[in-house]
Amino acid sequence: MIMMAGTVLIVLGLLFFLSGTVGLLRFPDVFTRLHALSKADTLALGLVCAGLALHADDGALQLKLLLIWLLVIVSGATCSSLIARAALAHGIRPWQR
Amino acid sequence: MLHFIAFEPGIEMTRLVDTSGMHRFIADLPALSARVAVLAAIWWVLTGGETSSWDWGVPAVLVAASLRPGLGSGGAWRLSLMGLLRFLPAFVWYNMRGALEVAILALDPRRHPDPVLIGYPLRLPPGPARVFMANLINLVPGTLSTRLTVRGIEIHVLTASVSVTRTLTILERRVADLFALQLAPGAVGDSQP
Numbered sequence: 001m002i003m004m005a006g007t008v009l010i011v012l013g014l015l016f017f018l019s020g021t022v023g024l025l026r027f028p029d030v031f032t033r034l035h036a037l038s039k040a041d042t043l044a045l046g047l048v049c050a051g052l053a054l055h056a057d058d059g060a061l062q063l064k065l066l067l068i069w070l071l072v073i074v075s076g077a078t079c080s081s082l083i084a085r086a087a088l089a090h091g092i093r094p095w096q097r
Numbered sequence: 098m099l100h101f102i103a104f105e106p107g108i109e110m111t112r113l114v115d116t117s118g119m120h121r122f123i124a125d126l127p128a129l130s131a132r133v134a135v136l137a138a139i140w141w142v143l144t145g146g147e148t149s150s151w152d153w154g155v156p157a158v159l160v161a162a163s164l165r166p167g168l169g170s171g172g173a174w175r176l177s178l179m180g181l182l183r184f185l186p187a188f189v190w191y192n193m194r195g196a197l198e199v200a201i202l203a204l205d206p207r208r209h210p211d212p213v214l215i216g217y218p219l220r221l222p223p224g225p226a227r228v229f230m231a232n233l234i235n236l237v238p239g240t241l242s243t244r245l246t247v248r249g250i251e252i253h254v255l256t257a258s259v260s261v262t263r264t265l266t267i268l269e270r271r272v273a274d275l276f277a278l279q280l281a282p283g284a285v286g287d288s289q290p
Binding site for chain 1: 139142143145146192193195196198199200202203204209210211212213214231232233235236237238239241242243244253255
């Protein structure tokens with residue numbers, strides 16, 4: 001039962017990774033693409049890590065998965081802002097309809 | 098460095114002496130040791146305690162510990178446990194909503210982004226909490242922080258027709274709780290939960 005729940009979380013996570021990647025390809029400029037990656041991929045990785053933690057039978061491994069998720073959240077959020085700021089500083093204007 | 102009081106040379110001299118060389122190193126030693134301990138623990142967890150990994154781990158930990166601690170150069174900060182307990186569910190909820198919204202926008206061929214740049218006046222005091230808020234904004238529905246300005250923050254909004262002010266006001270309150278800070282009185286959302 002727990003294994004099943006873990007697998008469901010992993011599959012959900014993969015769907016969010018997929019949607020983030022579709023956004024990366026489909027959205028028109030660097031800013032909108034950052035939206036897709038920063039939000040969808042954070043949740044996707046959280047779901048995959050949670051799913052894997054349910055499959056793991058070892059507390060150290062579960063702690064490692066949690067830590068990986070936290071580190072990726074922090075670096076992902078920071079990098080998104082840095083890329084957006086650098087794009088504006090280089091004169092790239094946000095795309096508008 | 099910006100806080101030196103130029104017209105009081107006595108104070109300036111004292112601070113310069115205090116923060117120079119050996120003095121500064123010794124004063125920083127307890128904090129430095131704590132950073133080494135935390136970073137070594139992170140390395141140990143990530144590598145599963147593999148002995149040979151310390152060949153890279155020791156230099157990595159020492160270099161990382163010698164850098165200024167996170168959240169910018171805004172000085173000291175502390176977190177409130179109660180604030181953390183209030184913050185975490187809000188973060189998980191908004192991150193899920195943000196991911197779901199952007200996934201629908203990406204996957205539905207009839208929908209398209211309609212972005213706009215807005216300014217949001219921050220009521221958090223300048224410093225680490227603002228930097229934290231700027232990062233947090235990237236993980237919640239429809240917002241991407243592009244620049245911290247003197248008065249607030251410049252935000253790229255993915256869908257112009259959706260108001261993000263309410264979400265930001267609630268989040269700002271949660272961040273203030275997390276850092277055990279008071280929000281400055283402001284025009285937006287004083288009565289928000």
